[in-house]
Amino acid sequence: MVVAAFTWTEFAQQLAAGIREGAIYAGLALAIVIIYRSTRVINFAQGEMATFTTFIAWSLMNHGLSFWTAFPIVLAIAFTGGVAIERIVIRPVEDAPVLTIVIVTLGLALLLNGLTSVIWGGANRQFHGPFSTRTIDVAGVPVSVQDIGIVLVSIGLVAVLALFFRFTKVGLALRAAAVNPDSSRLVGIRVGWTFALGWGIAAVLGAVAGMMIAPVVFLDPNMMQTILLYAFAAAVLGGLDSPLGAVVGGILLGVTITLLGRYVGFLGSTLKLPAALMLILIVLLVRPSGLFGRVAVRRV
Amino acid sequence: MRSRLWIGLAGFAVLALVIAALPRFISDFRARELAIVGMYFIALLGLSVLTGYSGQISLGHGAFMAIGGYTTAVLSVDGIYGHQIRDLWTIPIAGMVAGVAGLLVGLPALRLSGLYLALITFGIAVSLPQLPKKFDQFLGGTTGKILNLAKPPFGLATTANNWIYYLTWGIALVLLVAAWLLVGSKAGRALKAVRDSEVAATSSGVSLATYKTLAFGISAFYAGIAGSLYAIANAYVNPDVFPIILSVYLVVGLAVGGLESLVGLIAGAGLIYFLQNHADSVAGWINHLPVFNLDPKQPGIPSMIFGVVLIVVMLLVPTGVGGLVRRAFGPLTSRLYTRS
Numbered sequence: 001m002v003v004a005a006f007t008w009t010e011f012a013q014q015l016a017a018g019i020r021e022g023a024i025y026a027g028l029a030l031a032i033v034i035i036y037r038s039t040r041v042i043n044f045a046q047g048e049m050a051t052f053t054t055f056i057a058w059s060l061m062n063h064g065l066s067f068w069t070a071f072p073i074v075l076a077i078a079f080t081g082g083v084a085i086e087r088i089v090i091r092p093v094e095d096a097p098v099l100t101i102v103i104v105t106l107g108l109a110l111l112l113n114g115l116t117s118v119i120w121g122g123a124n125r126q127f128h129g130p131f132s133t134r135t136i137d138v139a140g141v142p143v144s145v146q147d148i149g150i151v152l153v154s155i156g157l158v159a160v161l162a163l164f165f166r167f168t169k170v171g172l173a174l175r176a177a178a179v180n181p182d183s184s185r186l187v188g189i190r191v192g193w194t195f196a197l198g199w200g201i202a203a204v205l206g207a208v209a210g211m212m213i214a215p216v217v218f219l220d221p222n223m224m225q226t227i228l229l230y231a232f233a234a235a236v237l238g239g240l241d242s243p244l245g246a247v248v249g250g251i252l253l254g255v256t257i258t259l260l261g262r263y264v265g266f267l268g269s270t271l272k273l274p275a276a277l278m279l280i281l282i283v284l285l286v287r288p289s290g291l292f293g294r295v296a297v298r299r300v
Numbered sequence: 301m302r303s304r305l306w307i308g309l310a311g312f313a314v315l316a317l318v319i320a321a322l323p324r325f326i327s328d329f330r331a332r333e334l335a336i337v338g339m340y341f342i343a344l345l346g347l348s349v350l351t352g353y354s355g356q357i358s359l360g361h362g363a364f365m366a367i368g369g370y371t372t373a374v375l376s377v378d379g380i381y382g383h384q385i386r387d388l389w390t391i392p393i394a395g396m397v398a399g400v401a402g403l404l405v406g407l408p409a410l411r412l413s414g415l416y417l418a419l420i421t422f423g424i425a426v427s428l429p430q431l432p433k434k435f436d437q438f439l440g441g442t443t444g445k446i447l448n449l450a451k452p453p454f455g456l457a458t459t460a461n462n463w464i465y466y467l468t469w470g471i472a473l474v475l476l477v478a479a480w481l482l483v484g485s486k487a488g489r490a491l492k493a494v495r496d497s498e499v500a501a502t503s504s505g506v507s508l509a510t511y512k513t514l515a516f517g518i519s520a521f522y523a524g525i526a527g528s529l530y531a532i533a534n535a536y537v538n539p540d541v542f543p544i545i546l547s548v549y550l551v552v553g554l555a556v557g558g559l560e561s562l563v564g565l566i567a568g569a570g571l572i573y574f575l576q577n578h579a580d581s582v583a584g585w586i587n588h589l590p591v592f593n594l595d596p597k598q599p600g601i602p603s604m605i606f607g608v609v610l611i612v613v614m615l616l617v618p619t620g621v622g623g624l625v626r627r628a629f630g631p632l633t634s635r636l637y638t639r640s
Contacts, residue, residue: 042415044359044422092615099357100614102418103555106359106548107610114604122599221600225544229426232419270434277423281408284416 006263012141014262015255020147022254023154024216027209028224028231029238029246030157031202037241038174038198041090041101045108046231047224049085049203052112053078054210055120058127058219067130067211074211075204082203086196094195116221129215150212157205158247165243174198226273230257233276237283239293249291253279308480311563312473319469323462332461333573335533338468339526340569344553345472345479345562346522351551352559353483354515355495356409360421362546363428364520366537367401368394368527370432373445373537387532388453391471394528395521402520406513425547429539444538447531464533471529475522479562482518491515545603549576552610561622568621571609575602 028046035043043049053074060070089108093100131149135142165171177184177194185191210224217223234253238245256279257272283290323331347361371394375385385393405424409417432439439445452463482488490511493501502508531537549572557568575582579602617624 042419044418089611089615096618097355098415098418099351099355100618102357102359102415103551104611104614106551107607107614109607110545110548110552110603110610111607114600114602114607117600118598118604226426229423232423236416236419270430273423273427273430277420277427280423281420284412284420285408288411288416 009141012139014258016138016141016143016147018255018258019251020150020216020254021258022234022251023151023247024209024213024250025227025230025234025254026154026247026250027157027212028206028227029234029250030154030161030243031205031209032231032235033238033240033243033246034161034202034205035198036235037243038178038201039086039090039195040178041105042232042240043199043202044102044105044228045085045112046202046206047228048109048112048116049078049082050206050210050213051219051221051224052116053081053203053207054127054214054219055116055221057207057211058125058214059120061128067128071130071211074207078203078207079200082200083196085203086199090195090199091192113221120221122221124218124220127211127214127219129211131215133215146215150216153208153212154247154250157208158243161243170194170197229273230254230276233280235290236280237290239290242290242292245290245292312477315563316473319473323465328459328461331459331465332533333577335461335465335468336530337566337569337573338465338472339529339533340550340553340572341566342468342472342475342529343523343526343550344557344565344568345475346519346526347550347554348557348559348562348565349479349482349491349522350515350519351554352561353488353495354491354512356512356515357418357551358421358516358519359418359547359551360405360424360428361519361523361550362542362544362548363424364398364402364523365527365530365546366428366539366542367398367520368524369531369537369542370439370445370527371397371524372528372531373447374439376447377445386453387447388467391525391528391532395525398524398527399517399521402523403513403517405520406516409516410509410512421547425544429542429544432539440538442539444536444541447535447537449535464529468529468533471525475525476562479522483562487511487514549606552606555610555613555618556621558619558622558624560619561625564622564625575605575609579605 028050031046031050032043035041035046056077057067057070057074060073061067065073085108089104090101093104129146129149131144131146133144133146135144136148137143138148165175173184173189174194174197176187177189177191178198181191184194213223213227217227230253231250234250235246236249237253238247238249253276257275260275261272322334326334343361343365346364347358350356350358372387372390375390375393376387377384379385405421408420412420432444433441436442449460451460452458458466483491490501490506493504493506494508494511498508527542530541534541553565553568553572555568556571557565582605583598583601
């Protein structure tokens with residue numbers, strides 16, 4: 001358990017790596033938050049949905065399309081897929097107990113995971129992202145362009161979402177339908193479709209997250225399995241119903257886990273996952289609404 | 301209530317007879333397969349007490365099986381202070397170690413419900429396999445630990461596989477009766493009350509803390525026993541013996557067997573085993589349908605079929621096999637149940 005001498009340069013590098021990791025978790029956490037916000041469901045299939053769409057992107061690029069041509073096509077497919085999943089699989093259990101819905105999303109996760117390996121095989125694949133992996137010098141610390149790109153994309157996503165939920169009619173309808181479906185119906189919101197829209201948006205966010213993550217790790221059918229846990233931890237830390245919280249939570253988590261893994265010899269790389277679990281547990285016990293979430297009040 | 305007892309006893313006697321006689325008609329290998337089905341059945345019984353009766357979801361029961369399996373491995377290979385313990389006697393200890401772990405998880409579960417509990421238990425399933433890698437000197441790292449091969453005790457003249465079969469199903473029947481008695485008892489009614497409405501249960505004097513924690517402990521105990529048997533049958537443990545996905549498969553088994561049907565869980569357990577180990581023949585059947593042309597050797601097929609089965613069951617028959625059977629025999633037995 002020999003820890004190398006501490007240098008500020010290395011600390012800064014670890015910090016940058018942590019922010020990059022965090023931005024990755026944040027992308028998926030955002031998708032989880034959007035579904036939770038619009039339908040009060042935690043989607044255990046979120047990771048596999050993202051992987052599936054990333055594989056579609058890989059196939060398109062494999063057929064000679066450039067990343068930025070494939071990108072909108074993949075987003076459109078993801079949106080359609082997300083809406084279709086909600087309409088076909090989730091809608092019939094909409095009013096069922098939480099347990100049933102969780103089990104159905106688990107079924108989706110299994111189905112998509114299996115489908116991915118049946119279609120594309122289980123092998124690892126290299127996924128070339130839109131950003132170069134060249135490093136540039138930021139205030140004396142070498143940082144790759146790709147890392148900066150990933151962080152900027154997640155900040156951009158949360159900004160767009162915040163504007164969408166605050167200033168557009170559709171965004172407001174989504175929020176209203178989640179908070180009070182019955183009253184929303186009375187003021188003319190088609191609640192069923194807002195749920196489907198929530199799933200569609202989440203699928204798009206997941207696809208973006210997947211395409212950001214795949215160049216960093218290798219693309220394989222199980223690539224999201226552990227990232228999903230970090231994303232849950234990020235979402236819980238930030239507050240399950242706050243998109244801003246998801247990003248802040250993600251980056252906090254990424255930095256904490258990376259620094260702990262580097263400077264606390266006992267944790268190393270193997271105990272990062274249990275550390276994330278402990279974090280979820282502590283947040284839920286101490287501050288269940290997270291850093292930015294609204295405190296839930298239940299009427300009996 | 302009298303008739304519930306008699307129907308239960310008669311059903312149990314038939315089940316016990318079938319289980320006792322079965323090895324005479326099947327090959328040694330099939331006996332081994334059925335033994336593993338029995339292990340899943342034990343784990344599902346525990347999950348049913350937790351999820352079916354007390355309404356708390358666990359996506360981490362594979363982890364409790366792992367705790368049981370590793371307990372048996374450590375005790376029978378390294379032993380305590382150098383004294384190895386015979387695998388048979390490690391089974392109850394494994395159950396208890398897992399049970400204590402379950403109680404510990406049950407404590408925070410008191411304050412968490414539904415979705416959050418699913419999150420936490422999912423986290424346990426994902427992160428527990430890291431522990432053997434971290435404490436590799438004690439738990440064997442990724443390569444795992446090799447156990448002694450199971451052999452029948454007391455010089456019984458039977459094959460190792462038949463011995464494991466009888467051991468597993470013997471324990472399974474005892475645990476089935478225990479679970480059956482539990483869900484019919486005062487504690488069982490309290491659990492159901494907690495599931496149906498926590499507020500109503502509390503105001504009727506049911507202690508949420510006691511019963512929710514208790515359900516977790518009992519159910520983890522069952523999973524620990526199952527894991528211990530699984531370790532003995534395989535004669536090795538490593539993180540891949542209890543993969544993350546096992547926890548999800550157990551939920552599938554529970555959903556298929558029926559959330560509130562103890563005997564129906566045998567069907568769920570059979571499905572878990574069958575889909576994992578005979579996915580190629582399932583792929584073969586699917587290929588008979590038009591359009592489909594699956595490669596039976598594809599690794600993704602079991603997972604895909606599990607997913608489809610799980611969704612279809614939840615959408616079409618949320619009560620599972622147990623519920624279907626009950627509905628089919630309902631007109632017969634409800635007459636017996638009617639109180640005059």
